[in-house]
Amino acid sequence: MYKETNIRTVAKGFSWRFFATATTVVIVYIFFKRLDLAIAAGVVETISKVALYYVHEKLWQRVRWGKKKIEPFNLWFTGLPLSGKTTIANLVYEKLQKYDIPLERIDSKDIRDVIPDIGYSREDRNRHMHRIGHLIKTLQNNSISTIASFVSPYRESRKAIREMVKNNVVVYVKADIETCKTRDYKGVYAKALNGELQNFSGINDVYEEPQHAEIIIETELTSPEEAAETIIHYLKKHYIKL
Amino acid sequence: MYKETNIRTVAKGFSWRFFATATTVVIVYIFFKRLDLAIAAGVVETISKVALYYVHEKLWQRVRWGKKKIEPFNLWFTGLPLSGKTTIANLVYEKLQKYDIPLERIDSKDIRDVIPDIGYSREDRNRHMHRIGHLIKTLQNNSISTIASFVSPYRESRKAIREMVKNNVVVYVKADIETCKTRDYKGVYAKALNGELQNFSGINDVYEEPQHAEIIIETELTSPEEAAETIIHYLKKHYIKL
Numbered sequence: 001m002y003k004e005t006n007i008r009t010v011a012k013g014f015s016w017r018f019f020a021t022a023t024t025v026v027i028v029y030i031f032f033k034r035l036d037l038a039i040a041a042g043v044v045e046t047i048s049k050v051a052l053y054y055v056h057e058k059l060w061q062r063v064r065w066g067k068k069k070i071e072p073f074n075l076w077f078t079g080l081p082l083s084g085k086t087t088i089a090n091l092v093y094e095k096l097q098k099y100d101i102p103l104e105r106i107d108s109k110d111i112r113d114v115i116p117d118i119g120y121s122r123e124d125r126n127r128h129m130h131r132i133g134h135l136i137k138t139l140q141n142n143s144i145s146t147i148a149s150f151v152s153p154y155r156e157s158r159k160a161i162r163e164m165v166k167n168n169v170v171v172y173v174k175a176d177i178e179t180c181k182t183r184d185y186k187g188v189y190a191k192a193l194n195g196e197l198q199n200f201s202g203i204n205d206v207y208e209e210p211q212h213a214e215i216i217i218e219t220e221l222t223s224p225e226e227a228a229e230t231i232i233h234y235l236k237k238h239y240i241k242l
Numbered sequence: 243m244y245k246e247t248n249i250r251t252v253a254k255g256f257s258w259r260f261f262a263t264a265t266t267v268v269i270v271y272i273f274f275k276r277l278d279l280a281i282a283a284g285v286v287e288t289i290s291k292v293a294l295y296y297v298h299e300k301l302w303q304r305v306r307w308g309k310k311k312i313e314p315f316n317l318w319f320t321g322l323p324l325s326g327k328t329t330i331a332n333l334v335y336e337k338l339q340k341y342d343i344p345l346e347r348i349d350s351k352d353i354r355d356v357i358p359d360i361g362y363s364r365e366d367r368n369r370h371m372h373r374i375g376h377l378i379k380t381l382q383n384n385s386i387s388t389i390a391s392f393v394s395p396y397r398e399s400r401k402a403i404r405e406m407v408k409n410n411v412v413v414y415v416k417a418d419i420e421t422c423k424t425r426d427y428k429g430v431y432a433k434a435l436n437g438e439l440q441n442f443s444g445i446n447d448v449y450e451e452p453q454h455a456e457i458i459i460e461t462e463l464t465s466p467e468e469a470a471e472t473i474i475h476y477l478k479k480h481y482i483k484l
Contacts, residue, residue, distance in 0.1 A: 008308020016298050020291060024266065027286050037273050044269050049262060056258050064342065066250020100306060102384055114376050115369070127357070134356050135377055142344055144384050 004061060013053035021046050070102065070143040073239040074136050074165045075231065077149035078158060078210060079173030080202045081188060082180045084219045084227075085149040088173060091228040093147050099240055104139055106132065106148040120199040122154065129157035133164035140165060145239075153201040155208045167239055171231060172213035177202050179220060246303060255295035263288050312344065312385040315481040316378050316407045317473065319391035320400060320452060321415030322444045323430060324422045326461045326469075330415060331391040333470040338389075341482055346381055348374065348390040362441040364396065371399035375406035382407060387481075395443040397450045409481055413473060414455035419444050421462060 021042045028038040075092065077085040086107060093105045111132070112118055118128050129152060136146045146165075152158050162168045180202065181189045192200035201207040215234055217227045263284045270280040317334065319327040328349060335347045353374070354360055360370050371394060378388050388407075394400050404410045422444065423431045434442030443449040457476055459469040 003310055003312055005308050005310045011308060012298075012302050015302075016295070019294055019298065020262075023290055023294065024287060027283050027290075028270065031279050031283050032274060041269050041273050045266060048265055048269075052261055052265065053258070056254075056261065060254055060257075066247050066253060068247045104380060104384060106380075111376070115372050130357055131373060134353070135380065138346060138348075138377065139380065139384065142346060142381065142384065142386050144386075 004057075009054055009057045009061075012057065013050045016053055017046055017050050020049065071167065071239065072102075072140045072143050072145040073167035073169060073235065074140070074145065074161075075147045075169050075171060075235070076152070076158070076161060077147075077171045077173055078152045078213075080175060080177060080180050080207055081151055081200070082183045082186070083173045083175035084183075084217075084224065085151075085173045087224050088171075088217065088227045088231070089147050089149040091224050092231050095228055095232055096147075096235075101240060102142075102144045104144050104146050106135065106146055108150040120205075122199075122205075125152075125154065126157045126160070129154075129160055130164075133161045136161070136165045151201050151207070153205065153207040155210070158210060169215065169234065169238075170210055170213040171215045171217060172210045173217050173219060173227075175219040246299075251296055251299045251303075254299065255292045258295060259288055259292050262291070313409065313481065314344075314382045314385050314387040315409035315411060315477065316382070316387065316403075317389045317411050317413060317477070318394070318400070318403060319389075319413045319415055320394045320455075322417055322419060322422050322449055323393055323442070324425045324428070325415045325417035326425075326459075326466065327391040327393075327415045329466050330413075330459065330469045330473070331389050333466050334473050335389050337470055337474055338477075343482060344384075344386045346386050346388050348377065348388055350392045362447075364441075364447075367394075367396065368399045368402070371396075371402055372406075375403045378403070378407045393443050393449070395447065395449040397452070400452060411457065411476065411480075412452055412455040413457045413459060414452045415459050415461060415469075417461040 024045050025038045025042040028041050029035055032038065075089070077089045079085050086109070089105070089107070093103065096103055118124060129150070132148065132150065136148065139146055152161075158170065162170075184190060188197060188200070189203065191197040192203040195204075197204075199205045215231055217230070219227075222230070266287050267280045267284040270283050271277055274280065317331070319331045321327050328351070331347070331349070335345065338345055360366060371392070374390065374392065378390065381388055394403075400412065404412075426432060430439060430442070431445065433439040434445040437446075439446075441447045457473055459472070461469070464472075
């Protein structure tokens with residue numbers, strides 16, 4: 001969140017003054033047909049009004065009235081490991097920077113790095129999702145939108161998120177399990193297949209496909225760039241009022 | 243977080259116009275000594291400039307330059323169960339409303355209601371504190387200050403919080419254990435004493451007093467109102483720039 005610095009208020013004063021004095025000089029000239037007096041009046045006006053503008057702005061900065069709370073959304077990326085969630089989510093996050101919306105990026109990996117021992121059992125995952133829901137809700141209370149990417153394989157936990165947060169947009173990043181295996185640069189699918197990793201969604205644990213996703217990205221047919229554009233288009237239509 | 247509504251911009255335009263036109267009329271009168279022309283110029287100026295002001299404000303709202311990120315703080319209340327943390331924290335939260343700072347209240351009880359099964363063992367508590375630290379950090383990334391109240395009996399977890407967040411202000415709410423017992427309207431001390439509650443700080447688990455608290459509140463000597471004032475005074479000195 002931002003507040004207005006004094007230098008910004010001064011700059012606004014000067015920029016306003018440029019346009020305002022120009023109009024004054026024209027008006028005075030139209031009435032009196034004397035350019036010298038018109039310009040003199042413009043000069044006096046400029047000096048007195050830049051100061052007045054500064055005071056006027058600073059007084060208004062103390063008034064809350066007429067400010068509207070920004071309505072946040074939650075973009076929820078779900079899909080198999082290595083389906084491309086993080087890549088697309090990061091791209092959307094980058095592209096949204098220019099819209100000046102308060103926005104937080106939440107990624108499964110970052111959270112598991114900061115808070116280890118979360119676990120991967122059904123119960124662990126559901127409890128973890130509940131905590132993430134609480135985090136998103138708290139951010140939303142403060143008008144902050146979120147871009148979250150989690151495998152989130154169970155319908156029940158995605159449903160819990162939907163009930164906890166508002167303006168929830170589920171993006172199902174759909175990739176064939178065989179495609180995900182070929183993208184296995186981390187070697188996690190290999191580990192899951194030979195039993196080193198347990199509870200691995202799609203291999204030795206289920207991934208329950210979303211039935212009510214707002215957006216479905218077919219990664220075999222869509223580039224990350226196109227996917228990001230589709231998502232931003234959806235957000236602009238529903239949540240980003242410029 | 244807030245954004246400026248169109249009606250607010252219009253109102254600022256009118257309020258500015260009142261002062262600005264008054265100056266114009268005076269200036270024109272000084273130069274030409276003709277009140278009729280001065281007023282006529284004022285009228286034309288008013289009409290053209292209210293519109294210009296609106297456009298000028300709306301253009302500036304798209305400019306990011308000159309806005310400064312608000313620096314957040316974390317007020318961390320620690321103390322025995324029923325020492326008075328929540329009461330004082332709530333009072334501080336209420337009193338800070340008028341300062342228009344983005345602020346979130348985080349209370350142990352609320353979080354344990356939303357996310358059950360957190361546990362009370364040393365390991366559970368430390369892990370829980372780590373998650374709370376992550377929540378505060380995420381809020382701080384978005385300029386949101388926090389008022390957190392947790393028994394937080396272990397030095398190591400309070401230290402972890404201090405390392406994770408910035409502008410950390412520990413408030414030690416100090417109460418004699420005998421005083422806390424007399425305040426036992428929830429009956430929790432009674433339950434801990436007869437063994438129904440395990441890991442109860444101060445009874446069958448330690449409460450490690452803070453050694454570096456920024457503020458110490460002696461609840462036997464200080465009313466919640468006085469305590470809140472002391473804390474707000476500290477915040478105004480260090481973190482709240484008006």
